[in-house]
Amino acid sequence: MEHDEVLVVGSGASGAALAWKLAKAGFRVTCLEQGGWVSPKDASTTGDDWERQRYTDESANPNIRRGAYDYPLDESDTPIKPLMFNGVGGSTIKWGAHFPRFRPSDFRVRSLDGLADDWPFDYDALAPFYDENDRMMGVSGLAGDPGNPPRSARPMPPLPPGPGALRMGQAFDKLGWQWWVSDVAINSTPYGTRGACNNCGPCDMGCPPQARASTDITYWPLALAAGARLITHARVFEVTTDADGRPTGVAYFDQNRQVQLRSADIVVLAANGVGTPRLMLLSASGKHPDGLLNRSGLVGRRLMHHPTGLVTGIFDEPLEGYKGPFACSFLCQEFYETRPEHGFVRGYQMQVVRSDGPLGTALGGYVPRIRWGADHHRDFLDCFGHTASLTVTTEDLPDENNRVTLDPAVTDGFGIPAVKLHYRVDENTRAMIEHGIEKASLAFRTAGARRVEAQRLVAQAGFHLMGTARMGDDPETSVVDGFCRAHDADNLLIIDGSVFVTGAALNPTPTIQAIALRAADNLIRNRGNQTVSTSPTHTGWKPVAHG
């Protein structure tokens, strides 16, 4: 059996960051990834059929895409559909690369607002790792935002905002609202070996100039050069343990569909907020009857998204919103913090987003679907290239009933139980979305929009998967500690969005990666003191025979 010092499951945002940092420090690191490499140079945006592919075989929803390395997700009990990618780079292959940091108050929700919980560390503890991650991913933006703590000069200047965002910036100023140009993990100028953005639009389809960061082109080349190993097409189905229940390695199907065992001193789960609880629940055994290291009962529970409303302004003037990265321009945090006059606690961000191509406009995304019939072509021309949108991205408070479970009925292509999501949007969130729709509509009217359209809850918006193995100081009410180590076995780490205590109302990936780098830093500092298993491995779950 092959043995590693550190075995990482998942090569996405968090797994790549940790693998790089440990390999650079001389650790023997191997990462197992269920998918393969995706070539950014061959993105389908170079072909005529790109827009059809965007909504079908290249969808960010694995249930629509049905890729060979996806696993089924039962989404019948959730109004928000989970989105992700399974391959080297993980969901950063599909992401919009909006790159905000959480605010200091996001780590202190209980102390400040009397609900949910505080994190086991604060903003300042994470700040150096945010900086390190900014340099590795490459960030365009501008320091000096009075809405956030001071931060170092951004590695690259901001991206071009485009006419829609400029109008919205002026409207925010007229209304006296706080806003700033977004930090984005997209190169506005060449950065290292990667090129500059050419404003093609659909970042989710891949980036031939390699301007949009994804960890397959940022962290992984450097991690591999530093000696890390990455094994693709390896679907892990169990974290193995010894007689005491301490993790000893993993069991996985290799690319020939053969079961392999691999041992390690330290096992790190980086399979995202759905894949990680799936693996922990699959790893139930005599010592861990309710799933791996699940004494708290919280594995899979407290699933948080960012429930999103969407408001679109339709303008007389052409705004050419199809030019430029779809998700990134300006960010308004006027309604971000709890305020006594609001009918809700916590708050939301409004992200200015651009618009769709012709097919996306006709099918309806930012605007409702263009009606068929006599007026179709006129209505299409009215909307296409004439819109800008604001997201109302809300903070989702943790609720133990919102959860990920193993699907009793459905298995993936290897016979491994699939996942079911159970999720409800709460009243606080609904109130926030209503407030946000009212304020965003006001902003659009102030900007001169002729018509404003609002969606109360975007279904295909489950891109942020958080909270399903939360961190904390108390083993009874959390799964891992502040350095991502399982309370009951410090050689098992969870470093993806599962560990979030609360979700904030901002895109989570810079925070996920900063947490992963901080966890790696702690492993490096304590390398000599790590307790490891010396007893034989036991496997629990038996793979179902497959053809």
Add this chain to the structure above:
Amino acid sequence: MTDKTETLAVLLDELLPGGEDFPAAQAIDLAGRLLGRPEWAKAAEIVLILLPEGFAALAPALRVGKLRDLEATERQAFDALIVSAYSAYYTHAAVRAVIEAKTGYAAGPPQPAGFTLPAFDPAVLDVVRRRPPSYRRP
């Protein structure tokens, strides 16, 4: 043209009748295009089964009425047809050419050319830059 293709062509012309320089569905043989891709063809076949007998021979206003009824009663099937019809129409070279001519949006794929935009001007932040800090420090 078979009966099926003919009925589909008539139906698609009601959905996408042309105008504002856009071609009608029939003018670009959208029916043929739809039937040439299995998932689009499936969506079309289902709606064709649900159409009333003699649909193609009805007066245009009656055809629209029948389609609105179908849209209300067979939502899923009708929706799948619309997605297929729009997908086939808006990815057709002739339609992309009209869009380019009318809006300036390039008919070809967005890569490798991309688009140009004026660079970011820090002066746009002059007003907000003067605001006091608005984040909470615990």
